[in-house]
Amino acid sequence: MRRVLALWAIAAVVASTPSVGAAPPDTAKAKRVPEGEPIIVRPPSTEAERKREMREFTREVIRQPRMNQPVAKFFYPVCVAVLGLAPGDAEVVAARIRDNADALGVGAERKPGCVPTVRVAFMAPAAGPAASWLSMESPQLAHLAGYQRERVLGETGPVRAWNRIAVRDATGQAFRPQLGDQLRFPTFTEIEPLSRTDPIVTTEITGAAVLIARDAADGLTLGQLADYATMRALLGTGSPEGRVPAPTILTLFDDPAPPEGLTEFDRALVSELYNVSRNAKPRRVYNDIARAAVAAERSGRDGN
Structure with a gap:
């Protein structure tokens, strides 16, 4: 039994590595309205209202960058490693994350022996509850x-x-x-910005880690788990809180009837971020994501 020791040497605590997510889609939790919850009928939103709603939801889902910085993303294809599952299951999850990265414009490295930049670890019950995995002094967060x-x-x-x-x-x-200086940030006069309105810096994701309690994955499919890990790894995201105005795989561990995989909102979230320039302002990213998500929604392509 071993614990996670460092960001680039993550290992799941495993006494054994049972198959996770083996249930086929038709055995997944059925969609249902929670008992006792009132059903409220609302008129459909106008396109402008829906774009505004989706833009605000996007701002909630994406972890806010620091002032005057763009939303961070990978600059190069990702190399994926999955730990804590039976080898066959781990490869299924890794392969789907790579396929997602290719489809969404991020790119995936498939050469054997590539250095992993995305690590997903399924933590065995022996690791304890998630709140005990990390602390402010944990070396993997240093x-x-x-x-x-x-x-x-x-x-x-x-x-x-x-x-x-x-x-x-x-x-x-x-x-x-x-010459003779320590590494420092340049002044505004030292770098010519690509646009007068965009930041003069870019923010690159050089590595991502996703730790998932293995017992929480029971009853979920490998595809759902891979798609969830995709969203958490390829950009800084968190689980939505409160009302969720669009289906998203990010609700996987909170929704009694989560999506079966990536939704149109999820695809717009990642693909539009990776489609804009590296130093685009966050506001532009949010607008592009909202516009793409609403366009897909209006076309009826989102079946989740």
Whole structure:
């Protein structure tokens, strides 16, 4: 039995690695209205109202970047590793995450021996409850800023996830020190921004970790688990709180009838982020995601 020791050496605590998510889709939890919950009939929103609602929901789902920074994303194809499941199940989950990354415009590295930049670990019951996995002093969080560690530790439920972020210049290059100087941020006059309204920096995700309590995965399909991990790894996201105005796999561990996989909102969330320039303002990203999600919704393509 072993615990997670470092971000880049994550190992699930396993006494055994049973098959998880083996239930076929038709045995998944059936959709239902919670008993006693009132049914309220509302008129359909106008397109402008729906875009505004989706934009605000997007702002809630995406973890807010620091002031004057764009939303972080991977700059290069991701290499995926899955731990804590039977080998066959682990490969199914990893393969689906790679397929998602390719389909959504992120890209996936498939060469054997690639260095994993996305690690998903299913934690055995022996690891204890999720609240006990990490602390402010945990070495695997040492690279995070204080506010980022607080985000991870403040998460509730059976999942803990975080991204490793590198701040770069507007073209995606690492900042370089001037002769005789230590590495520092440049002044506004040292970098020509790509746009007068966009930030002069980019933020690259260089690694992502997703820890999931294995017992919480019981009854869920491997596809659902892979799609959930995709959303948590490819951009900084958290579980939605309160009313959820669009289906999303991010409700997997909270919704009694979660989606069977990525929804149109989820696809818009990732693909639109990876479609805009690296230093696009967050507001532009939110608007593009909302517009794409509403367009897909209006076309009737979202069957979840």
